[in-house]
Amino acid sequence: MDYYLAFILLAHLWSNTDCQGIPGYELKVNKTVDVQRGLCVRVPCTFIVPLNIRLTKGIAGIWFHFIEGSGQHVAFRVNNKHYSNGRFYLIGDVTRGDCSFIIEGAMNEDAGSYGFRIVDEETKLLYPDVLPNVQVTEFTEKPxxxxxxxxxxxxxxxxxxxxxxxxxxxxxxxxxxxxxxxxxxxxxxxxxxxxxxxxxxxxxxxxxxxxxxxxxxxxxxxxxxxxxxxxxxSVEYSPSINITIEGVVTSDTSSVTVKDGDTITMRCSVDSNPKASITWYKEDAVVNWTRSFQTISLTLTNVTPSDAGRFLCSAENEHGVINKTFHIIHHGEESKSKITGDNTAIAAAVGGVISLVLILVVGAVLFIYFRKKRQQNINGNLKDIPINDSDAIYCSPEFTTPDTYPSEHSPPKNLKSSAGDDSVYNEDVQYASVNFSKQKSNQVVPEDMEIEYSEIRKTRRV
Known part of the structure; x- marks a missing residue:
């Protein structure tokens, strides 16, 4: 059946409403249908006929939109063929009594009352008792x-x-x-x-x-x-810690110096998700603790030297554990520590100087000792060497010289003066000869004789 024949059929059906109000005919559908502008809605719908009426496979279902007192068809279905105005669809199987419909991309002009009608071989009926009303609202539904x-x-x-x-x-x-x-x-x-x-x-x-x-x-x-x-x-992550100090002025994030009578408050702030359990320790002992909190404070009132020490803040959640240490230094302990440190430094310096001096002294003593030892060894060795009298050299006026000179040391004969005469050198020119004889001298030098030494020089004639 083409759309043209469908239109003729629908017009004929609209003019024949013989069965309206007959018992046994019933339509079940929501009386009010709301759909947001631009969205889609599915409306469940069923209809029944009297028991003595048998619906054939050629039954047609039609939906009408009543506008200004007249009905305009918007959708129908027959023999599994569909017609739609583009937004209203009859999706139910009419042969099984299903008249469900959907509205897609609803527009404001889709608002109004709708009626359903069936046409079969022997049945032509408009269900006038139930006319669902469609309301188009603003688009407010969220994804x-x-x-x-x-x-x-x-x-x-x-x-x-x-x-x-x-x-x-x-x-x-x-x-x-x-x-x-x-x-x-x-x-x-x-x-x-x-x-x-x-x-x-x-x-x-x-x-x-x-x-x-x-x-x-x-x-x-x-x-x-x-x-x-x-x-x-909501992103979950492990804790991080920030420690702040109240009551004293400090720029150090890891320690603070206090004195007797001070009052300070240490705050351990934790950033974590989920919230962490926070614990303050002094050395290894728990001093403050809380569960599932973000900041925990520890206050020390009227500080004494016993309050000094290492403090640790620990934070833990299911994603991790973190610790941060903070030191409290008592002013007396700091001064004492400083003095002790200075004294230690001075003592170390003095000790170094003394050690250096001792090393030098010991080195000098050892040097002198070994030098003397070496000289003694040399002298001892010289004493053990026999001296041959023939190796001794003496220079003494008592020594005698041989009467003759060796040929290479004899004075030249027939020497003449620079004046050209035959005279020899002046008497002031003296010659000496030293004979290194290996023969042992027979002359004995008395022990009380004082030996004189002379220096003999050779002087050129002027």
């Missing part, structure tokens, strides 16, 4: 964002689902947020009844800086309207 546990450093996927289930309308889904390295995949799921749902997955690795940051999912319809859902990210 939904799935829940997932977010842990720092662990990849996670969140899903945004568009509102409505449409056959023909395909929305656009987008994400807005500061999460980095994200991957987005959009997809749809088709149901058995032909309706579709639309989804978008965003995959990312959250960090501590993402905690409490907003993430938006926006759905935009073809009609131009859009809707947005916001989710604040």
């Amino acid at each position: 939904t964002i799935s829940f997932a546990r977010l842990v720092e450093g662990k990849e996670v996927t969140l899903t945004c689902t568009s509102p409505g289930r449409c056959r023909k309308v395909t929305p656009e889904i987008s994400w807005i947020g500061k999460v980095s390295n994200r991957r987005i995949i959009n997809y749809e799921i088709t149901r058995d009844d032909g309706s579709r749902s639309f989804h978008s997955n965003i995959t990312f690795t959250p960090g501590k800086s993402d905690n409490n940051s907003p993430l938006y999912c926006t759905v935009t319809l073809k009609t131009g309207v859009s809707t947005t859902e916001k989710q604040s990210l």
Whole structure:
């Protein structure tokens, strides 16, 4: 059956309403149907006929939209063929008494009352007792964002689902947020009844800086309207610690110096998600403790030397443990420590100088000792060497010289003076000869004789 014949049939059916109000005919559908502008709605609907009426496979179901007192058909179904105005669809199997319909991408002009009619071989009936009324409202429905546990450093996927289930309308889904390295995949799921749902997955690795940051999912319809859902990210991470001191002025983040009578408060502030258990220790003993809190204080009143020591703040949650140490130094102990340190330094310096002097002295003594020892050894060796008298050299006036000179030492004969005469050199020129004879002298030198030594020089004649 083509659409032209369908129109003729519908007009004929509208003019014949013989069976209205006959018992046994009943329509079950919501009297009021709300649909947001641009969205889709599925309306369940069933109808029954008297038991003596048998519906054939050629039965036709028609939905009318009543506008200004007249009915305009918007959809019908016969022999599994459909007709629609583009937004209203009869999706039920009329042969089984199903008159369900859907409205897709609803517009303001779709509002109003609707009527249902059946036409079969022997039955022509408009169900006038139930006329569902469609109301088109503003688009306020939000998309939904799935829940997932977010842990720092662990990849996670969140899903945004568009509102409505449409056959023909395909929305656009987008994400807005500061999460980095994200991957987005959009997809749809088709149901058995032909309706579709639309989804978008965003995959990312959250960090501590993402905690409490907003993430938006926006759905935009073809009609131009859009809707947005916001989710604040709750990222879980291990604790971090910050220690502050009240009551004294200090720029050191690891220690503070106090004096008798001071009052100080140490605050251990923890940043973690979930909240951490915090414990203050002095040395190894617990002095303050709390569960699931972010700041814990430890106050020391009227400080005495016994309050000095090492303090440790420890924070723990299911993702980790962190410790931070803080030292309290009593002023007396600091001065004593400083004096002791100065004295130690001076003592070390003096000790170094003394050690150096001792090393030098010992070295000098050893040097002198070994030098004397060496000289003694040399003298001892000389005493053991026999001296031959023939090796001795003497220079004494008592020594006698031989009468003759060796040829190479004899004075030249027939020497003449510079005046040209035959005279020899002046008498003031003296010659001496030393004879190194190996023969032992027979002359004995008395022990009391004083030996004189003369220096003999050779003087040139002027």
